[in-house]
Amino acid sequence: MSVGLRVMRMVSILVDVFEEHLSEAAFHWFQWEQALLAPDANLQETAGAEERLRAHLDGLSVGGELIAEALLSPCLESEEPAELFVAAFALMTGDLDGAVEPILASLSSRPPGQRSSIQRALELVEWPDVAGFLRPLLGEAGPGLQALALEVLAFHHVVPDADAVASFLEADDERTCAAALRCLTPLPPHLARVHLPRLLVDSRSAVRDAALEAGLLSGTSLAWEQCLNGVGRGAIPTQPQMLLLGLRGGRVGVERLIRLLDQAELRAGALWALGFSGQVVAAEACLKWMEQEATARLAGEAFSAITGLRLEGVHAMDGREDSSGELPPLEEEDLDADLTPRPEDSL
Structure with missing residues (x-):
């Protein structure tokens, strides 16, 4: 075999090895992301998945x-x-x-989804220079890419230019404005005074949630008052608002969450938030919904989180599936439903 053929053979083998790395890394990335959200994955299992991915x-x-x-x-x-x-x-x-350059080109050429x-x-x-990499996207890239850049900067807790980022607090695009808030958190006092009162009552739910988070982390009482008001007075609360009430709402917050259990569209979110409260009255509220098939697993998980009782053995429901095997009529099936498994589906 000539030297040229041997070199080509070695290159072919080398590429095969790296293709195997690519395939395995793609698989382990999916497994690791699932483990981060799975209610039944512990820290040791998740760390093992991350170690394999990194390798x-x-x-x-x-x-x-x-x-x-x-x-x-x-x-x-x-x-x-x-x-x-x-x-x-x-x-x-x-x-x-x-x-x-090719990564920026791929980002720019792809649709937002x-x-x-x-x-x-x-x-x-x-x-080390993630801000330098993202700086071109903060210019004239359009709201979708600007929001993406701000979200990445917020993840890294990097603010390359506070005044430039603060200008996005006036953005018409919901995602961009919310991302700018998270990037600037905790808010400098002058930005909190000027922008927070307006953004806490913004008509866009993602902006309100980001403003609430920024305000609480910045130590403003106005944000907590708005959180309580957002769950009371007949308003429709968001999931972050309900979670905050569960975490630190005290008696008043838990009472408001319990009242939300009577609203079918908010019941799952309220049950989940109650699980973080640690209060006896919240555990008692979960008992009623543990008797309902549609909410039994989630209510049981919340009850377990509050009381420490492990719901297994005699305390657990029989997990038999419906054995009828009949599919719903086509006209009754929601063809637009999101079939992606949610973390709570594993309960």
């Missing part, structure tokens, strides 16, 4: 220019979220010249 990501990042060009860069055009995450992460951690994997890679990569 394959590290394997890809040492592939150099050859693997970046032959394997990783083409994956930036993939429609598979896991492959897209792995490619972006490995390129950013590979210490390669010119790795920034296909950017989350690259955003997740930007959040998790330990990059």
Whole structure:
């Protein structure tokens, strides 16, 4: 065999090895993200999943220019979220010249719904100049990319220019305004005085929630008053508001959560929030809903969190599935329903 053929053979074997790293990293990334939300995954199991993921990501990042060009860069055009995450992460951690441009190009060319994997890679990569990388997106990139850049900066707790970021508090785009609030948290006193009263009563729910979070973390009493008012007085509260009442609402907050249990559309959120209260009256409120099949698991989980009682053995429901095997009539089926499993579905 000639030297040229041997080299080609070695390169082929090398690419096969890195393709295996890519496939395994994509699989373990999905498993790790699921473990972060799963109610039955413990810290040790999640750490094990992360260790396996990191091993394959590290394997890809040492592939150099050859693997970046032959394997990783083409994956930036993939429609598979896991492959897209792995490619972006490995390129950013590979210490390669010119790795920034294809990632920015991929972000800019994709519709908003296909950017989350690259955003997740930007959040998790330990990059000293993440602000410098994102600065072009804060300019004239449009509200979707501006919001993405602000969310990544907030994840890293980096504010490259407080005045520039504060200008986004006036943004018409809901996501951009909310992301700017989280990026600036805790708010400097002058920004809290000028912007918080307006944003706490904003008509956009994501902005109100972000303002509430920013206000509480900035130590303003106005934010807590707004949280209580948002769950009382007939208003429809958001999930973050209900969670805050469960965490630190005291007697008044828990009473307001219990009243929400009578509203079917808010019942699941209120039960979940009550589980964080630690109060006897909240545990007693869960008992009624543990008797209802639709809410039994969630109410039981909340009751267990409050009391410490493990709902197993004689204290647990028989987990038999419906054995009829009959599908609902097509005209009664919601064809637009989101079938993505939620964390509470594992309870």
